[in-house]
Amino acid sequence: MLNHFLNSAQLSSTDEVILFRDGRIIVQEQRYLWTAGSVPDQLAIAKTLLLVSTGRRNLVVMDLESDKHIPDNAEPTSLRSLLFNSDRALATAGKANQILDWYKGHQYCGSCGEPTVPDPKQLAVHCLRCNRHFFPRINPCVIVLVIKGDKMLLAKNARYRSGFLSCLAGFIEVGESAEDTVLREVKEESGLDVHNIRYFKSQSWPFPSQLMLGFYADYKAGEIVPEPGEIEEANWYSYDELPTTPSRKISVAGELIDNFVRQMQSKAG
Ligand SMILES: [Zn+2]
Structure with a gap:
């Protein structure tokens, strides 16, 4: 063991x-x-x-x-x-x-306050008093590239001074499916309705403990209204006129964008 x-x-x-x-x-x-x-x-x-x-x-x-x-x-x-x-x-x-x-963060039981002890059988700590186990948790998020014809929706986050434009993203809330989160986050952050949500791939993102689930979604309706305080700017960008975006080497956002650009390039011949 x-x-x-x-x-x-x-x-x-x-x-x-x-x-x-x-x-x-x-x-x-x-x-x-x-x-x-x-x-x-x-x-x-x-x-x-x-x-x-x-x-x-x-x-x-x-x-x-x-x-x-x-x-x-x-x-x-x-x-x-x-x-x-x-x-x-x-x-x-x-x-x-x-x-x-x-x-x-789990040196004490969140239920009764007793110090926890390591569980020798698994990656968990144990409260002997109330017999609870605490496991490392990950926080699932969606990251989504919204597509409209040969254009994609790219946004600048208002809180991070990263300098680049990227996909929309947000945490999955209690009770939601990942697809529910895509619909809600895109609506909240950009004002748009989307459909044809399709899964792409996932990535562990340890800042501090997210699991990023990457999706594509097609534009359905609405005008872009960036969410105040959250999104500094959001616009449609053609695959051949891209602003600075994250590298595909380091993030699933970069891969979502790059993969779409390649598809459009091969279509254009
Ligand atoms: Zn306890």
């Missing part, structure tokens, strides 16, 4: 470690994976190590206390900076961050 909660004595020196401190990942010359043997002794006395994956080597995530000194040539950096590293880096470090974030 796989125990997800380890201590440093259970690691071999070749096992891999991801280090976080105060919500930032410790990176050394672009390298975010440490071997257990290379982690300085004063850091390795950490309490609980959380298992991220197994294979030829175990990979664990370790949370360092704020006052721990990290090695001289290492620096704490944001998880987002790994977006430009590799898919695997983002997936691995993202998963580590989600597990760590969940664990730190």
Whole structure:
């Protein structure tokens, strides 16, 4: 049986470690994976190590206390900076961050307030007093590219200063299907009605714990009215006159856009 909660004595020196401190990942010359043997002794006395994956080597995530000194040539950096590293880096470090974030937020039972204990049989913490288990949770979101002929609806989010235009997106609310969310979010954020909703693909998005479900939907009716406070601008863009959009390498939004552009290009010959 796989125990997800380890201590440093259970690691071999070749096992891999991801280090976080105060919500930032410790990176050394672009390298975010440490071997257990290379982690300085004063850091390795950490309490609980959380298992991220197994294979030829175990990979664990370790949370360092704020006052721990990290090695001289290492620096704490944001998880987002790994977006430009590799898919695997983002997936691995993202998963580590989600597990760590969940664990730190579930030290006490949300029902009775007792301290929780790790469950040795699964990735969960347990309240012995009221016999509840708490598992890491993910938050499902939809991300949707609305199509009208050879044009697509792209919008700029009012809260993020990313500089690019992208698909519409939003969290799935309690009681909704993903398709219900597509209808509601597109209506709320752009004022448009859509139909022919079709699933494209999904992506784990660890900022902090979303599962993005990508969809296409066809325009049905209405005029664009950007939602105040949420959408700064929204417009139709032809596939051959695109503004700056997210890269397909890092996000399902980029893939939705790029995939549509390719379809239109091959149609146009
Ligand atoms: Zn409890």
